[in-house]
Amino acid sequence: MSYFRVENLSLSFGGVHAINDLSFVVSQREIFAIIGPNGAGKTSVFNVVTRVFSANNGRVIFDGRDITDTPRHRIVDCGIARTFQNIELFEGASVIDNLLLGCHRFPYGNLVAELCWLPGIRRVEAEARAKVEEIIDFLELAPYRTHIVSALPYGVRKVVELGRALATQPRLLLLDEPASGLNPEEARDLAFWIDDIRSDLGITVVMIEHDMSLVAEAADRVMCMNAGQLLAIGSVSEVQSNPDVVAAYLGT
Amino acid sequence: MRFDYDTSYADPQRLLRYRSQWIAYGTLVLALIAAPWVLPPYYVGELNYLFIVSIASLALMILTGYTGQVSLGHAAFMAIGAYAHAWFLNNGLGFIASILCASALTAAVGLVIGLPAIRVSGLYLAMITLAGALVTEQIIGRWKDVTGGYSGLSVPAPIVFGFDFGSLRAFYFLCLFVLVLVLSGLLNLMRGRTGRAFVGVRDSEAAAYTLGIWVGGHKVLAFVISAFVTGIAGALLAHHLQFLTPDGFGLTLSMELVLMVVIGGLGSLRGAVFGAVLIGLLPTLISKIKPALPASIATQFGLETFVFGLILALFVMFEPAGLNGRWIKLKVLLQNFPLYRRNTFRRGKVYMHSERYR
Numbered sequence: 001m002s003y004f005r006v007e008n009l010s011l012s013f014g015g016v017h018a019i020n021d022l023s024f025v026v027s028q029r030e031i032f033a034i035i036g037p038n039g040a041g042k043t044s045v046f047n048v049v050t051r052v053f054s055a056n057n058g059r060v061i062f063d064g065r066d067i068t069d070t071p072r073h074r075i076v077d078c079g080i081a082r083t084f085q086n087i088e089l090f091e092g093a094s095v096i097d098n099l100l101l102g103c104h105r106f107p108y109g110n111l112v113a114e115l116c117w118l119p120g121i122r123r124v125e126a127e128a129r130a131k132v133e134e135i136i137d138f139l140e141l142a143p144y145r146t147h148i149v150s151a152l153p154y155g156v157r158k159v160v161e162l163g164r165a166l167a168t169q170p171r172l173l174l175l176d177e178p179a180s181g182l183n184p185e186e187a188r189d190l191a192f193w194i195d196d197i198r199s200d201l202g203i204t205v206v207m208i209e210h211d212m213s214l215v216a217e218a219a220d221r222v223m224c225m226n227a228g229q230l231l232a233i234g235s236v237s238e239v240q241s242n243p244d245v246v247a248a249y250l251g252t
Numbered sequence: 253m254r255f256d257y258d259t260s261y262a263d264p265q266r267l268l269r270y271r272s273q274w275i276a277y278g279t280l281v282l283a284l285i286a287a288p289w290v291l292p293p294y295y296v297g298e299l300n301y302l303f304i305v306s307i308a309s310l311a312l313m314i315l316t317g318y319t320g321q322v323s324l325g326h327a328a329f330m331a332i333g334a335y336a337h338a339w340f341l342n343n344g345l346g347f348i349a350s351i352l353c354a355s356a357l358t359a360a361v362g363l364v365i366g367l368p369a370i371r372v373s374g375l376y377l378a379m380i381t382l383a384g385a386l387v388t389e390q391i392i393g394r395w396k397d398v399t400g401g402y403s404g405l406s407v408p409a410p411i412v413f414g415f416d417f418g419s420l421r422a423f424y425f426l427c428l429f430v431l432v433l434v435l436s437g438l439l440n441l442m443r444g445r446t447g448r449a450f451v452g453v454r455d456s457e458a459a460a461y462t463l464g465i466w467v468g469g470h471k472v473l474a475f476v477i478s479a480f481v482t483g484i485a486g487a488l489l490a491h492h493l494q495f496l497t498p499d500g501f502g503l504t505l506s507m508e509l510v511l512m513v514v515i516g517g518l519g520s521l522r523g524a525v526f527g528a529v530l531i532g533l534l535p536t537l538i539s540k541i542k543p544a545l546p547a548s549i550a551t552q553f554g555l556e557t558f559v560f561g562l563i564l565a566l567f568v569m570f571e572p573a574g575l576n577g578r579w580i581k582l583k584v585l586l587q588n589f590p591l592y593r594r595n596t597f598r599r600g601k602v603y604m605h606s607e608r609y610r
Contacts, residue, residue, distance in 0.1 A: 051461075093448070101460075104445060104464055105464035115437040115441055122262060126260075164459075168463060
């Protein structure tokens with residue numbers, strides 16, 4: 001039934017209502033796109049789900065569990081990973097270390113074992129590395145494995161960030177404008193990867209995206225937001241032809 | 253040229269991978285073991301001091317270089333370590349128990365000073381640590397019953413398992429042993445999960461949260477680890493100085509420690525040692541050069557401070573990656589000798605970072 005559900009969500013900063021009584025439902029293994037003009041509150045939805053902001057009102061439910069008040073660093077343990085609009089990678093670390101940080105949440109030894117680099121730690125490190133190598137294969141990042149992130153081109157950084165989110169082994173992936181700044185070829189690769197993420201890894205994807213060709217190619221359903229409110233929800237063609245959506249984008 | 257060719261997942265994390273590294277570090281260790289018999293006693297004392305400040309510099313590197321938190325108060329942690337160690341020794345504790353208790357006490361103080369780090373960062377955190385350092389200095393100066401105040405406190409000789417390490421040569425090996433112990437512990441920590449999490453907290457807090465890193469906890473943990481190690485350095489410094497007064501642990505020492513990590517190169521343990529060696533040796537170097545300078549400059553007050561400042565300015569302008577950055581460039585140049593490109597280390601474009609999620 002409803003796998004990921006947002007109910008009557010409201011978020012305001014003083015007098016600005018970023019999200020206003022928003023409700024939507026995403027079913028399991030669905031690719032769900034959120035579109036809308038700038039300032040519509042799309043990223044705010046992600047920020048409330050990942051607990052950057054606390055909602056003024058409403059609930060977020062994932063897989064039968066209310067995550068509205070989960071501490072910010074525990075969200076990932078619920079199986080939710082996200083990427084950021086303006087890449088938030090660890091610039092000073094290598095691609096491998098960035099991806100290994102995605103495995104941070106998995107069980108590890110205690111501090112003393114780490115200080116002594118005991119065999120147990122070495123084994124866990126090798127296991128984490130093996131998981132990361134699968135992601136490197138999947139996203140074709142092998143040429144950049146040991147590169148420092150700050151030396152990589154923008155398009156590759158986007159993919160590394162996607163890889164890092166996948167390394168947490170999520171069940172729900174929130175992508176904030178995954179195609180912004182990518183060239184058409186990279187955007188096409190991305191569409192295939194998003195589809196693979198769903199069909200091969202069984203991950204539910206919610207993405208904010210402006211590139212309508214990518215949305216049309218990858219998404220099952222689309223939600224359009226404007227001024228913090230839901231404008232339309234449905235298949236890509238339905239939403240695209242909705243008069244309210246057209247009005248929001250072109251102005252009346 | 254050398255290419256990294258990994259045959260197992262453990263390979264890239266190995267500390268000494270190549271025969272050349274074994275040879276280089278083996279030679280260094282042998283040279284350090286031979287040093288007390290080769291060098292005149294004055295320089296052995298200097299080396300002792302270098303080992304001790306290297307430990308403190310490594311500690312600050314964990315905090316500033318890896319976790320991105322500036323502390324201007326590390327001299328206070330050294331002072332607490334030194335005084336606590338002297339007090340525990342005077343009150344009948346053995347050397348090992350005393351140094352561990354002193355470091356644990358320093359770590360506890362580090363925890364208290366580090367707690368505000370959950371909420372504040374950057375300049376404000378620097379101010380808090382600075383305030384902590386000033387308060388500590390005053391407390392040590394006033395609390396005469398325990399610290400001896402400004403008239404000082406004498407430190408008993410280090411006796412470990414009945415062996416007196418008070419002689420210059422024995423103390424040299426004690427310091428070297430502790431340095432190697434601390435260095436290997438921190439190397440292990442930094443190549444594993446905790447080290448990566450520290451770097452994560454430094455580079456992007458927003459992303460660190462989404463990966464399940466408890467940012468506040470790691471910031472405080474960095475403070476505690478750093479304070480603990482600085483406490484060890486302070487305890488050894490107590491034996492090196494043999495007589496403790498509060499003004500030995502003032503702002504100058506804190507500044508020197510910050511200089512060490514910045515000039516050494518933030519984010520590298522090797523850099524911390526390089527920085528400690530350079531800054532630790534500078535006063536000696538200056539006093540050696542002084543006779544050759546014209547009298548009007550040589551007798552100038554504050555010559556040392558001026559040279560410290562000049563070196564820092566030059567590094568910030570021309571080599572922000574510090575001594576370690578220069579070292580890596582030199583190594584790459586030699587490894588790829590005919591094929592080196594000037595732009596290999598040109599810094600890439602920094603894309604916009606969102607500050608709003610902090």
